Amino acid sequence: MPKFLALDKVDRKLLNLLQKDNQIPTRTLAEKVHISQPTCLRRIRDLREAGVISADVALVDPFALGYGMLAFLEVSLINQSDEHMQEFEARMAKETEVMQCYFVSGEYDYFLVVHVIDMDAYYQFVRK
Incomplete structure (x- = not known):
């Protein structure tokens, strides 16, 4: 424990x-x-x-940078093998629009928090 x-x-x-x-x-x-x-x-x-305070960070306001749309995405992978999941996580880590990526249980595999400029940018992101 x-x-x-x-x-x-x-x-x-x-x-x-x-x-x-x-x-x-x-x-x-x-x-x-x-x-x-x-x-x-x-x-x-x-x-x-003791590790209670783990980091000092600057919180950047994405709206001040022109990212005017916040989106929450639920993602289901066709293949849930460790290899595919690691590949997905690595890819999401490289995507500048992805602010947070959570592995979840239930109907979906991942929950993403994404900042994009507008709906066109959102559609481009989800089609990647």
Whole structure:
């Protein structure tokens, strides 16, 4: 059974604030959770080392780049062999329109979140 890190109320507040804005100054963060700045830095470092905070990323707004249409696609593969599924996943990873690709159970094999410029771009994407 996997071992989970026990988080206290302060750690949870820190994580909540960092998820909303990971650029928030440490001093401000410490003030918001009522701890000292060195304690705040140590807690964040510990959360990183434990793998609770796994990355610092920039979220790009696709609409600001002209991708005006968000589409959700359900995909069924004709052949569900490991080889075909790996091939499909590798191909989706290369498609710039695909923001997320989930392997799911049920009627469909995959669920895709796709950003495209417009309906024409959507039709071109699904026909690839």
